[in-house]
Amino acid sequence: xxxxxxxxxxxxxxxxxxxxxxxxxxxxxxxxxxxxxxxxxxxxxxxxxxxxxxxxxxxxxxxxxxxxxxxxxxxxxxxxxxxxxxxxxxxxxxxxxxxxxxxxxxxxxxxxxxxxxxxxxxxxxxxxxxxxxxxxxxxxxxxxxxxxxxxxxxxxxxxxxxxxxxxxxxxxxxxxxxxxxxxxxxxxxxxxxxxxxxxxxxxxxxxxxxxxxxxxxxxxxxxxxxxxxxxxxxxxxxxxxxxxxxxxxxxxxxxxxxxxxxxxxxxxxxxxxxxxxxxxxxxxxxxxxxxxxxxxxxxxxxxxxxxxxxxxxxxxxxxxxxxxxxxxxxxxxxxxxxxxxxxxxxxxxxxxxxxxxxxxxxxxxxxxxxxxxxxxxxxxxxxxxxxxxxxxxxxxxxxxxxxxxxxxxxxxxxxxxxxxxxxxxxxxxxxxxxxxxxxxxxxxxxxxxxxxxxxxxxxxxxxxxxxx
Amino acid sequence: xxxxxxxxxxxxxxxxxxxxxxxxxxxxxxxxxxxxxxxxxxxxxxxxxxxxxxxxxxxxxxxxxxxxxxxxxxxxxxxxxxxxxxxxxxxxxxxxxxxxxxxxxxxxxxxxxxxxxxxxxxxxxxxxxxxxxxxxxxxxxxxxxxxxxxxxxxxxxxxxxxxxxxxxxxxxxxxxxxxxxxxxxxxxxxxxxxxxxxxxxxxxxxxxxxxxxxxxxxxxxxxxxxxxxxxxxxxxxxxxxxxxxxxxxxxxxxxxxxxxxxxxxxxxxxxxxxxxxxxxxxxxxxxxxxxxxxxxxxxxxxxxxxxxxxxxxxxxxxxxxxxxxxxxxxxxxxxxxxxxxxxxxxxxxxxxxxxxxxxxxxxxxxxxxxxxxxxxxxxxxxxxxxxxxxxxxxxxxxxxxxxxx
Numbered sequence: 001x002x003x004x005x006x007x008x009x010x011x012x013x014x015x016x017x018x019x020x021x022x023x024x025x026x027x028x029x030x031x032x033x034x035x036x037x038x039x040x041x042x043x044x045x046x047x048x049x050x051x052x053x054x055x056x057x058x059x060x061x062x063x064x065x066x067x068x069x070x071x072x073x074x075x076x077x078x079x080x081x082x083x084x085x086x087x088x089x090x091x092x093x094x095x096x097x098x099x100x101x102x103x104x105x106x107x108x109x110x111x112x113x114x115x116x117x118x119x120x121x122x123x124x125x126x127x128x129x130x131x132x133x134x135x136x137x138x139x140x141x142x143x144x145x146x147x148x149x150x151x152x153x154x155x156x157x158x159x160x161x162x163x164x165x166x167x168x169x170x171x172x173x174x175x176x177x178x179x180x181x182x183x184x185x186x187x188x189x190x191x192x193x194x195x196x197x198x199x200x201x202x203x204x205x206x207x208x209x210x211x212x213x214x215x216x217x218x219x220x221x222x223x224x225x226x227x228x229x230x231x232x233x234x235x236x237x238x239x240x241x242x243x244x245x246x247x248x249x250x251x252x253x254x255x256x257x258x259x260x261x262x263x264x265x266x267x268x269x270x271x272x273x274x275x276x277x278x279x280x281x282x283x284x285x286x287x288x289x290x291x292x293x294x295x296x297x298x299x300x301x302x303x304x305x306x307x308x309x310x311x312x313x314x315x316x317x318x319x320x321x322x323x324x325x326x327x328x329x330x331x332x333x334x335x336x337x338x339x340x341x342x343x344x345x346x347x348x349x350x351x352x353x354x355x356x357x358x359x360x361x362x363x364x365x366x367x368x369x370x371x372x373x374x375x376x377x378x379x380x381x382x383x384x385x386x387x388x389x390x391x392x393x394x395x396x397x398x399x400x401x402x403x404x405x406x407x408x409x410x411x412x413x414x415x416x417x418x419x420x421x422x423x424x425x426x427x428x429x430x431x432x433x434x435x436x437x438x439x440x441x442x443x444x445x446x447x448x449x450x451x452x453x454x455x456x457x458x459x460x461x462x463x464x465x466x467x468x
Numbered sequence: 469x470x471x472x473x474x475x476x477x478x479x480x481x482x483x484x485x486x487x488x489x490x491x492x493x494x495x496x497x498x499x500x501x502x503x504x505x506x507x508x509x510x511x512x513x514x515x516x517x518x519x520x521x522x523x524x525x526x527x528x529x530x531x532x533x534x535x536x537x538x539x540x541x542x543x544x545x546x547x548x549x550x551x552x553x554x555x556x557x558x559x560x561x562x563x564x565x566x567x568x569x570x571x572x573x574x575x576x577x578x579x580x581x582x583x584x585x586x587x588x589x590x591x592x593x594x595x596x597x598x599x600x601x602x603x604x605x606x607x608x609x610x611x612x613x614x615x616x617x618x619x620x621x622x623x624x625x626x627x628x629x630x631x632x633x634x635x636x637x638x639x640x641x642x643x644x645x646x647x648x649x650x651x652x653x654x655x656x657x658x659x660x661x662x663x664x665x666x667x668x669x670x671x672x673x674x675x676x677x678x679x680x681x682x683x684x685x686x687x688x689x690x691x692x693x694x695x696x697x698x699x700x701x702x703x704x705x706x707x708x709x710x711x712x713x714x715x716x717x718x719x720x721x722x723x724x725x726x727x728x729x730x731x732x733x734x735x736x737x738x739x740x741x742x743x744x745x746x747x748x749x750x751x752x753x754x755x756x757x758x759x760x761x762x763x764x765x766x767x768x769x770x771x772x773x774x775x776x777x778x779x780x781x782x783x784x785x786x787x788x789x790x791x792x793x794x795x796x797x798x799x800x801x802x803x804x805x806x807x808x809x810x811x812x813x814x815x816x817x818x819x820x821x822x823x824x825x826x827x828x829x830x831x832x833x834x835x836x837x838x839x840x841x842x843x844x845x846x847x848x849x850x851x852x853x854x855x856x857x858x859x860x861x862x863x864x865x866x867x868x869x870x871x872x873x
Contacts, residue, residue, distance in 0.1 A: 066485075067482060068481075068482035068484065068485070068490075069482075362483075362484060362487060380806070382806060382808075383809065385776055385779075385807070385808050385809040385810070387807075388806065388807045389806045390803070390804065390805045390806065391803060391804040391805075391815075392481060392483050392801070393803075394483060394484075394487050394489055394799070394800070394801040395798075395799065395801070395817065396487065396797075396798070396799050397796075397798040397819055398795075398796065398797055398798070399791075399794075400791040400792055400794060400796060400820075400821050402791070402819070402820060403819070403821075404818070404819040404820060405817065405818050405819075406800075406802070406815075406816065406817040407814070407815070407816045407817075408804055408814070408815050409813070410806050410812070410813040410814075411812040411814075412809070412810065412812075
């Protein structure tokens, strides 16, 4: 067999720096009504939220862990601390953030990115936001970008109450219920009618405490005719104990509005990433997902879109990189209920060093969704025979007036493609390197330049011969 | 044995439970009788014997799953102890006929309509063996052995073992028929063992009445350079549960499946086709083409599984579904499972109504929309019907389709 292409591991050096634990408050490990009540009291929840949390806990206790997907037997909630408050109140100035925390975010490039290319930033450290700011000119447009807890008590309280976990209900699955019980942190974004936020907003989540969980909630409402690009990033240092991320993202895209939601997930390899994301799109609206999954020990991640309004659209572009010790189960779901709706899912995955990558999708077209179209494309690259790559796409169509196409491919670099490039004077090594680099290109080109660079830095390619 | 509940057609790897595609729970009246199958003409080099299921049978797993396999075995064992329905004279005649080696020209269809005598429950495994070829050259046997399974009414179970020895060719066509108003359950299990360089072609044409529930189970194991080709036409029965599991054990073994279906009012079709690549440089191709009309429902599970060690393997799966009903339910879940680096796996699926260009062309030639749809839909089945080995069976398919809406 020919020498194989060597794909270097992701360089985690800046992500693995641990800050000394210096918490202001931390609940005990485990999950009990008393712990949920303490969290609620810490966060000064309104009465309805406290009740919601306790009901969610009951639902959590009544549901089973999924009997499909990666094994999460080693995740023991009795050993997870669900709330860790850092010694820092939320500020709109980096100078007011404690030095060690600020240094962490500076190493990650967040303040720099904010200066150069962002309209606003929310930075969460363990269970609370430590920094939140939005450019004055963006705020002047009526755009609201604030932490969710503040929004619950302010003029948007009723909007929060009527939207919070209405799209992703606690009954959905066990970890949605867990989120409902112990959520903390996260952002609320509201973009008024017709407003276009031309520069992205970003939230960054950093989980520093070992054995802790992060349960941020992101709620975004893009009103009629508006536009927003929202970016989220995350990381954590690696520990020998399990960490848990069970966040929730709820996106409401109004009539003729457009929302692009980009994520670069780079959790450490002790993290259980059990995240739930869902968007509902009204008439003529568009949701675009851009997703790069590089971290976590185990991931369950399937952003879901409900194309409720006629002529609404969804586009999902994603890449997953599963290395040693990782079992990343990712994909997308879409439900077409409106007429003439369309969806396009395009994903790539790479597995190496025993990593397991599973692409899992679901396309459902309802009886009333006449004239709808859906297309799913999935390509997988396996770089050795100790890794694994599975494709599990499902389609459920209940109208004759629909057009659905699906394709999946797994394999090695095409010899014909290599031959073509070599016939143009490129060496075989360079040709193979070029093709493998292009494999991730679909995702990186959808991101703003700085994030594309970061994503490309996460995948370093070193060629020695050819794949296969 | 009465009413039985079982789980069949299990997806090799589970997914979201709410999709309802991981497996199927069925409840049926389990057959207690077998149909007497007695081909009057066997292809050259083919012999017909009956023997009780043994180790060779048990080693081959099938697509519908272990519960069905175990149930079928239990029925066979239970039948072995039954004596109350034995008609001595009939049994003797059938034993004599069934045990005789028959060599004759192939190609004709023989109708077998007698209800199975109890004696067959003692021996309800029929094995069609090939004569060992002493020549070094591969047997070029293009003749077909045709079995007609005719149900008058009622529920029946049969099990068939196709054993292709090294370098041999074995071609078997099975037609399932019943009266239009007949009711019952057809449970038919075929296990295929293809030794080195052997080629097995199995064609199953299902033309059962709407009152029938059809359980069709296939399992195959292929040795080095062996090939298993399967053609299946699912055109009748109210409910069909069909499974096929092919293990490509030997190097360069291959599996080729062409599956066609055409459903109409109230029909339900539930399928589970898996090919497991174990040997190096194995190849598989599964092509599924079908039409869904009215309120019919179809669930197709297709899996290409590359197991460690199958370097150089290639697997392809293609499904094309024409949706013509206003209340159809079309579910598809094509899996690729891969634990080997040096493979090529592809699957593609296309689902939808008749495309506008084709529709316009046909309507511009004076056809109504309905006529155009029926023509295109029918053409899908006709294309597969042309591959059916026997002209008489092809005509039966055409007649059956002419009566179908």
